[in-house]
Amino acid sequence: MIASVLPTYNRAPLAFVKGAGSWLEAADGRRFLDMGAGIAVNALGHSNPDLVATLTEQAGKLWHVSNLYQIPEQEALADKLVAESFADTVFFTNSGTEAAELAIKMARKYWYEKGQPERIEIITFEGAFHGRSTGAIAAAGSEKMVKGFGPLMPGFTHLKWGDHDALRAALTDKTAAVMIEPIQGEGGIRVVPDQCLKGLRDLCDETGALLIFDEVQCGVGRTGKLFAHEWAGVTPDIMMVAKGIGGGFPLGAVLATEEAASGMVAGSHGSTYGGNPLGCAVGGKVLDIVADPAFLDQVNARAGFMRQKLEALVAAHPATFEAVRGQGLMLGLKCTCAPADVVNAAYAQNLLTVPAADNVLRLLPALNISEADLAEAVARLDAAATQLEQG
Template identity: 75%
Template sequence: MIPSVLPTYNRAPLHFVKGEGCWLIEEDGRRFLDLGSGIAVNALGHAAPELVQVLTEQAQKLWHVSNLYEIPGQQALADALVDRTFADTVFFTNSGTEACELAVKMARKYWHDKGKPEKVEILTFEGCFHGRSSAAIAASGAPKMVAGFGPVLPGFVHLPWEDHEALTAAVTDRTAAILIEPIQGEGGIRVLPDESLKNLRALCDEKGVLLILDEVQCGVGRTGKLFAHEWAGVTPDIMMSAKGIGGGFPLGAVLATEEAASGMVAGTHGSTYGGNPLGCALGLAVIERIGNDEFLDAVRQRAGFLRQKLEGLVAAHPEVFEGVRGTGLMLGLKCRANVAEVVKAGYAAEVITVPAADNVLRLLPPLNITEDEIAEAVARLDRAAASVAT
């Protein structure tokens, strides 16, 4: 008999009933250190007091009106993002998947309105993950994503990761845009080098192609910059954001230049819930907290401390781990042991991690995790690794 909740997840047998900062409390009272943040969502931890206050105050005023009307909080969040980024305009969604749908539509509509309707192809890369909608799985092209869901949406060209020669050869007069994650999360914490991102921007400029960056997982302070592409000193034409931007509340966004967004006029896209007063109030609080130099400096310091601790962990357990990859507080432990076994051992040691492709253990803690909590988390990972090694 099918369960009342559609069985599309292989869930761990854990039942968390409360969260406090970097901690999750199981219904039996056990306290877990959370190095997953709900997959990079709880950027300020669980039940962050400032977010609880904002949510409570907004909930007592107004929850939802739809986009038939002006929403002052939505305007305030859009202004804050425009002030802090490359973007001239923002559309709010409820998720990263929805952001992907709009990014694809925006790129194709741009070229249609420029009199080049043949430019519909989006170039994507092996190992990518952009969501689970029809467009997002087509963008991935991976068998595990598309099997059984055909016919797959056409118009996507899949390329090897970090092969600039293959990328250059793939750009044709049908190419509308290149879509890439500066750091692949689901793909195994694979970082696109700054020089590669610079070359990608130059290629787009040379060939007349739009650059779409997926910063759903790596954005909103996770790398120690507000958005990861800032490290390379380049800007995209279109960018997807979600996860951390709502601090735990469902919120996503597509940021774009005025030129790239020029085709998206009234009636071309919409969302019933996107940009609602609750989500935007929280998003503004998150951006105001994270989007300042003092906070981002602290993220970089904590990231350096965590990486140092992880390097020691790898050295202590070479039979379990191969090395550390990633940047900021978006780090991965490349495993020699089966990553699922390491995740499970972590549960026993009361520390939460997230598996990824390429046998990588993802570590995505809240951005305000303390050094004491980092030390305790790595001590628990040490116990987990010891149990795997025996």
């Protein structure tokens, strides 16, 4: 008999009732150290007092009016994002998947309005994850994502990750855009080298193709800069963000230049809930905190501390771990076994982690996690690895 909650997840037998900072309390009273942060969502930890106060204040005033009217909180957050990024304009969504859908539409509509409707092809890369809508799975193209869900949306060219020759050959007069994650999350914490992002920007400039960055997981301070692409010194034409921008409240956005967004006019896109006063009030507070250079300096300091600890962990457990991957506080441990085995062993140590492809264990803690909690997390990973190695 099917469960009342559609069984599309293999859920761990854990139910949490409250949280504070980087710690969660289960229904049975056990305390867990959270190194997943709701898959990079709780950027400022659980029950952050600043976010609680902001949400509570806004909830007492106004929740929802729809985008039929001006929304001051939405305009304020858009102004902040424009001021802190390459973008000239922002559309708010409720999720990264919705942001991906708009990014795809925006790129194709741009060329349609330019009188080149044949430019519909969007180049994406093996290992990508852009969401689970029909458009987003067509963009990713992996068998795991698309099997059984055909017919798929056409107009995507899938390339091997890191194949520069194939990329150059694939860029034609039919190419609308190239869409890429500066760091693949679900794909196994694979970082696109700075020189490759620069080369990609140059290729798009040469051919006119739009460049779309998916920073749903790697953006909003996760790498030690507000947006991951800043490390390479390049900018996209369109960018998707979500996860951390709401600090736990469902919120996403598409950021774009005026030129890239020029095809999106009144009636070309919409959202009933997107950009509501509640979400945008919280998002505004998140951005106030995370965009502060002093906060980002702290993220980088914590990231350096954590990476040093993880490198020592890998050296101590070569039978379980092969290498450390990632940037900032978006780190991965390449495992010699299935990462699910390490996840389960970590549960026994009251530690929460996240599996990914390519035998990688993801570590995505709150950006304001303490060094003491990071050290404790690595100590528990050490105990989990010892447990695995002893059988």
